[in-house]
Structures are given as structure tokens and as C-alpha cells.
Amino acid sequence: MLTQLSIKNFALIEQLEMNFSNQFSIITGETGAGKSILLGALGLILGKRADLTSLKDKEQKCIVEAHFQVDKYNLKDFFAQNDLDYEDLTIIRREILPSGKSRAFVNDSPVNLSELEALGSYLIDIHSQHQTRELTEEDYQIQILDAIANHQNILNNYQQTLSKFKSEKNTLKKLLAEKEALAKEADYNSFLLEELLAANLKEDEQAELEIEFEKLNNVELIKENLDKSLVIANEDQIGVLQNLKEIKVSLQKIAALSPDFQNLSDRISSVIIEFDDIISELEAQTDKLINDPERLELVNQKLQTIYNLQKKHNVATVTDLLQIQKDLDAKVVLADDLDSQIQNSEILLKELDLVLEELAGIISVNRKNAIPILVNKMTEIVTQLGMPNARFEFDMKSAENYLHSGKDQIQMLFSANKGTDFGLLKKVASGGEMSRIMLAIKAVLAEYSKLPTIIFDEIDTGVSGEIAHKMGDIMKKMSEKMQVFAITHLPQIASKGQQHYKVFKFDQGENTISELKLLSKEERVVEIAEMLSGKDISESAITHAKALLN
Template sequence: MLLSLSIKNYALIESLEIDFSNQFSVITGETGAGKSILLGALGLVLGNRADLTSLKDKEQKCVIEAEFLLSNYNLQPFFEANDLDYEDKTIIRREILPLGKSRAFVNDSPVNLQELQKLGGFLLDIHSQNQTRELTEEAYQLEILDAVASNLDTITKYQTILARFKTKQRELKKITSEKEALEKEHEYHSFLLTELLNANLIDGEQEVLEEELEQLSNVEFIKENFERILAIANEEQVGVLVNLKEIKLALQKNSPFAASYTTLNERLNSSLLELEDIFEECNQNNENILVNPERLEFVNTKLQAIYNLQKKHQVDSIAQLLIIQNELDNKVMKVDDLEFSIKKIQAELQEVTKQIDELATTISKNRINAVPKLVDKIKYILAQLGMAEANFEFDIKNTVNYFPNGKDEASLLFSANKGTDLGLLKKVASGGEMSRIMLAIKAILANYSKLPTIIFDEIDTGVSGEIAIKMGEIMKEMSKTMQVFAITHLPQIAAKGNLHYKVVKRSQGETTISELLLLTPEERIQQIAEMLSGKDVSESALQHAKALLN
């Protein structure tokens, strides 16, 4: 609800501060007096683009402030989402600086125009004969039906499930793409993995095999040297061991004569034991070394396989090959894992689809059931507005698509006269007809949902007499559940207002200024009389004005 409006230095308005009530307010004034200026100022509050030419004094900034009561609109989530301080009484301020820069604030917090436009959409609806385009839009037509069909809670549940549905779809698409990418290389990865597995790689094996290859390749030479060592050690007359034993015996005989001799004997004894052990090990190695062409070929083949794998994978150790083998194993196994994940997500998606389809079916049935009720209500109001022969039909088609509000597509068909074929509303309805239809729909919606403050801007163009009276009565009835303004040239509508404001234009020095005045009861009679007969008000016009007000 719009509580107050303050305008400074805007167009013909030097300074204006005015409060509003929640009742039906009418605004009148001569053509050019400044009613459009008032709407322009409110448009800036709603986030319209600023224009430097709108400054009255080009040296001073323009400031427009509008105070709204938000308690009935459940806008706390919007304020939280946009990091704004929520107040039941919220002030929106728009400034246009002399250099052309524009700034906007909500409760003194800076906001951009996009945020301001979204917030303004919840608060104020300026409706003129030229602004009925939304009525021709499918989304708005379904919104009307949903209000009458009490679909709003069901649509909220549907949207929650729809968000899950889309999340699962994205997950499925991502994981399927990943699987397809892996499958393209799956065969090659499997080949590489099999090749590595067949090699039976063991960390540290390469060094052992290389040493064994050296031994097997030089077995005869090694055996020849071992045999020579053993021959030298065990020669009966001049063998190393024979001579050392003789030396040991001699040292042993000298041991009793000096401690140093005993030490020499012990050292030689230790050396002799070590040499005997060495020669014994040489003997064992000599016996164990055999010419083995088959083993030589095996070792050589395996080493060559290792070298080939290292070259292929551009590494230089078995440890690195085993890392690659593990990575390939993970890639090959991941395809199977992804297949399992895909089946799991598909099952979840199937369940979510079932839930969302059930909700969409409920929404669609409710809409179809609401059509006769809505059409009857629109026709009833339009009959009072001089369109007794008007006919409507909602063409609702269920689709396989998931829209934000269900799975339906809808078209509103209309004919203004009996015997005329129904056609798409946007193609067959005139501007005046669209205005009356919109008024009828707004009047109906006022009983089903909390609408923002609405300003009807001369939608009564081309209307007079009893129809104008009925228009005024409809607007006044709407004001019981919402705040309604009507900018009008018709005395019949002006007389229905609970409050009457007049836009006046007057000269002040060298400039012209516009003002918005709240009329007293006596001033209202005079104003309505002037609307009936012109500036020269007759007694009959005054009586007619009083009659309209009564």
C-alpha cells in the first residue's frame, strides 16, 4: 500500500508531499495539468530509466520518495535474498543528479534498477488503456486461472519438485556425458591395462632381473673364475688354505712366549675362518651356477617387455608403471561405476517425474474446472460495462513440457458480439474492450489474491453514462480488499472515490508549477460540476454533482 509520496524538482513539480489512504482515491485535473507527471514520478520509483530533461531546475537534484506499507505482502524473503533491511514501512528513494547520474535506495540501502523493478512489481501496478499487453500473455492468463482455481499452493509444491527434477536432469546429463567420453577411450584403456597386467609387474623386480641376466649371460666366465679360486685355495702343496694352516701352526707354537704372538695367532685364526667361509661360498656359487638357456631367454624376454612398456608410457621404473596400471584400472572400472550411478539417478528421476506429473495433472484439472466459473464472472462484469454479448473460452492444452507453473499451454479466445467467431484475444479485442476486460479481471482477482496497489490511468476513455458509473462502482468495490487509484476525466467515476485529489497547474513568477491537492467536500462538488459543464458552472451542474456524490 502506498502511504505517501514526496516529489522535489521533477518536471513541473517544485515540491510535493502528500499522504494517501487505503480507500478508493480518484485523481482529476485538466489535460496537461500534470497527471502524467505524477505517473512519471511513480515510474521512477518503480525502476524506470531516468531522464535528465525531467529536472525542473537543472542545477538541483531531483528526489522522489515513496513510502509503502509491506506487512501484507510477505516480502521478507525478497529483502533477505537481496541483502536489504526489511521494514513494514519501507521507503523507496530515487535521485537524479544534475550531471545525469541516477541513484536508488530502499530504506537507505543502495539498489540497482533491476532490484528496484522487481520490488516495484510487488507494490504498484499502473494500468492504462495502452498497458493491457500482459492480458494477452499466456503466463498471465494462466495466473488468472490459477488464482480462481486455488492452485497457488499446488504450484508452489510443483516448483519445489521441478527444481529437484531439473537438478537430477543436470546430474544425469553430466554423468552420461562423462561416461560417453570415457567409453570412447574405454577399449584403448582396457588394452593398455591388459598389457600391463599380463606383464605381472612387481616393484623392484627390474633390478633383480637385470642382475640375473648379467649372470646368465656370463655363466661360463663366472664358473671358470670360481673354479680357479677354489683350485688356488685347495692346492695340496701351494694352496692358500694349506699355506695359511701351516702359518697358523707356526704362530700357535710361538704363542706361549709372548702375548703379542698370541694376538697374532688369534687374528690369523679369525682371517682363516673368514677365508674358509668365503671359499665355501664360492664353492656353493660354483655348484649353483648352471648354463640355463631357457631361463636366460625368459629373463631377457621379460626385461624387454618391461623396457617396451616404459618406453610406451614414457617412464623409467616399474613403480611408475604400476601407478599408471592403477590409474587405468580406475578408468576402466569407472565406466561400470558410472553405469551404476546412471541407473540410480534414472530411478530417482523417474520417481521425481511421477511426483511432478501428478502435481501438474492436479493443476491442469483445477484450471479446467475453474474455467466456467471465471468465464461467468468476467461475462457478468462485462455485461455491466456494456459488453453483454461478450464471450470467452480458455483453450487449455496439456503438453510434455515442464513449465514453471505446470505443463499446460493456454490461449484466451474472445468475441465481442453474438454470432462472431471466437479469436485470440490479442488479435480481435480493441483497446477499449481490452481495458474493460482487464478491469473485470482485476476486480475478480482482488477477491482471490493480494494484489499490489493499482492505479487505473484513464481506462474509462470512450465510456460515459451508466457504464462509467458501473466502472466506478467496480473500482470502489475493489478498494475493499486493496488500494485503488483512478485517474479519470469522468465525473461519474470521480464521484465514487472516497478521496478526491486534483492536479492543478498555475504560474509562479516566471515558471509554471503543478500541484496535487486533496479536495474538501465543497471543493469536490465544484470540481465534479466543472467536469459536467465546464468552467461556467450552472446550478443544475452543481445539483447533478451533489446527486452523483450522494
């Protein structure tokens, strides 16, 4: 429930702080005094958008803060899901800065407006005349029946199962689409895979084949130059090796004369050893040279196969081709695995379908049982509210598909007068009738569910006399189980409140300021007398006001 509200620098309100009880509270005041401003400030707490026009002083920030006792609202899960600190006394603060930036906090943790709006829906229900349209909406009518049926656990189970069912349907849809796509590509993929497998590719073989191809393709040129190199190296008189040996002999003769000469002698010896090894390798390479046209053709064919495959698949290496081969092979395996996955998904869907059908059936039976209870209670209440011939009926059909809250499609039907046919509530009920029906609905719901704080904003428009008395009695009875506020112009309703606040405005210098005041017993007499007779309060009005209050 709302325990405290403070408003600073909002519209006509300069500074306001009020405490509230859990009783039936009345708010009265002249038209234009600021009742709508009060609701606007609460709207900010509930996540409504704001702009700079909300600021009374454009140089100062606007702050609206509300304290709520929430220990009976079962909101711990909500706080946990939104990563907020839970407190039995929860404080919501909204700030609008002169720059136009808006900030919101729940127990000092910053929140966005969507989170604030979600939390606000659990805390306050502001009901005005134009909001009676929600009564004509099918979802709201279903929620009313569900509250009376008291089967929230079954509903939760159904909705969790429905979520799994929808998720599994999406999974199956994707699997079938994947299978269809694979089927379309299956022949081509098989051809590509067979082509790659036939090539018998191996890592790093392309470089080896290219080297072998160059050797085989240039065998004569290679032999000619190897032979020439051997001749130059080994010729008896002027060969490189013979010359190196003569240099070695010359250096050995002077090696003992200086370390430098000894070093040169050692180095030439090393060169001769290395050069001798080179000659041996030249001879070996010459011996290995074979003119093999058949092998050359085979190597050339294998390279052309590799080059063609690389071009076809738009890759540059054999490694890339082997990865493509692996992927194609996986697709063939996947096609087989998909059939198994599809079969398992279809089995699970059938199981979930059976559970949903059973739960939807239980929900439907519970709602059917709740209908006569709701109809009887509503009829009783609206009869008190001046609608003695009002009748209600529910048209309940079963949908082909699973809906969010079952398979029921429900329409509330209404007849206001004897001899008239039932019609859809939104088409046959007048504005005044809708307001009274909504009050009846709220009164019934107060018996069956933990409603948040409710604020009735001039729900009594268009009624007077005894009907107004009855409306006041109904709202007062509702306040036994919840916190109720009524903004009213009717003295009959105002007199039912256990707390009475007056909204008024006054001029202060060049400014007009709105205030909210908790009235004393004596002030309530005057306020209600003024509601009865106007500014010129008569003795009879005072007497009548006292009678109403007593």
C-alpha cells in the same frame, strides 16, 4: 499500500509530498498538467531506468521516496532472500545525481534496479490502456485461474518437484554423455593402462637405473682408473700412503717443541686414517666391478621403455607416469560406477515423473472447476459495462511436456456479439473492449487474492454516461479490499472517489511547476463541474456535480 509519496526536483515537480489513505483515490487534471510525471516518478520507485532529463534543476539531485505498508503482503521471505531489512512500513528511495548516476535504497539498504523492480511488482500495479495486452498472454490467463482455484500450495509443490526433475534430467544427461565418452576411449585407455602396468614402474627407479647403466657401460674405464689410483696410493717406495707416513714420523719428532707442530702432527694422523679408508673403498669398488653385458642390456631396455613412455605421455618423470596410470585405472572403475549412477538417476526420474503427473492432474482439475466461476463473474461485470452480449470461453489442452505451472495450455476465447464465433481475445476484442475486460478481471481477482496497490491510468477512455458510472462503482468496490487509484477525465468516475487529488501546473517566473493537491469537498464540486462544462462553470454544472457527489 502506498501511504506517502515525496518527489523533489523531478521533471516539472519542484517539491511535492502527499499522504494517501487505503480508500478509492481519484486523480484528475488537464492534459499536460503532470499526471504522466506522477506516474514517471512512481516508475522510478518501481525500478525503471532514468536519465538526466528527469532533473528539473540539472545542478541538484532528484529524490523520489515512497512509504509502503507491507505487513499484509507476506514479503518477509522476499526481504530475507535479498538480504534486506524487513519493516512493516517499508521506505523506498531513488536518487538521480547531476552526474547521471542513479542510486536506490530499500529501508536504507542499497539495492540494484532488478531487485527494486522485483519488489515493486509486489507493491504497485500501474494499469494503462496499452498494458491490456498482458491479458492476451497465456501465463497471465493461467495466473487468473490459479487465483480463483486457490491452490498455491499445490503449485509451489509442483514447481519445486519440477525443479528437481529438471535438475535430475540434466544429471542423467551428463552421466550418459560421460559414459559415451568413456566408451569411445575405453579400448585406447585399456591399452595405455596395460602398457604402463607392463612397465612395472617404481618411484625413483629412473635415477638408480641411469647410474647403474653408466657403471655397466663404462666398466673397463672405471677398473683402469681404480687400479691406477690404488697403485699410486699403495706403492711401497713412492706411494701416497708411504709418503704420508714419513711426514707423520717427521712431525712427531718436533711435536713436543710447539703446540703448532703438535697440531700439524695430529692433522696428518687424521689424513692418514681418512686416506686409509679411501684405499679400502677403492679396493671394495674394484672387487664389486663386474663386466655383465646381459645386465647392461636389461637396464638399457628398461630405461628406453621409461623414456618412450615419457615421450608418449608428454611428461618428464616416472612419478608423472604413475599418476597417469592411476587416472586411467580410475576411469575403468568410473565406467563401472557410472552404470550404477545412471540406474539410480533413472529410478529417481520415474518417481519424480509420477509425482509431477499427479500434481499436474490436480492443478488441471482445479483450473477446470475455476473456469465457469471466472466466466460467470466476468460476464456479469462486462454486462454492467455495456457489453450485454459478451461471452467468454477457455480452450484448455494438455501439453506433452511439463510446463512451469503444470501441463495445461490455455487460451481465452471471446465473442462480443450474438451470432459471432468465438475467437482469440487478442484478435477479436477491440481496445475499448479489452479495457473493460481487464477491469472485470482485476475486479474478480480482488475477491480472490491480495493484489498490490493498483493505479488505473485512464482505463475509462472511450466510455461515458452510465458505463462510466458502472466502472466507477466497480473500482470503488475493489477498494474495499485493496488500495485503488484512478486517473480519469470522466466526472462520473471522479465522483466515486473517497479522496480526490488534482494535478495542475502554473508559471512561476521563468519556470513551469506541477503540483498535486488533495481537494476539499467544496473544491471537488468545482473540479467535477469543470470536468462537466469546461472553464466557464454554469450553475447547472455545479448542481450536476453536487448530485454526482451525493
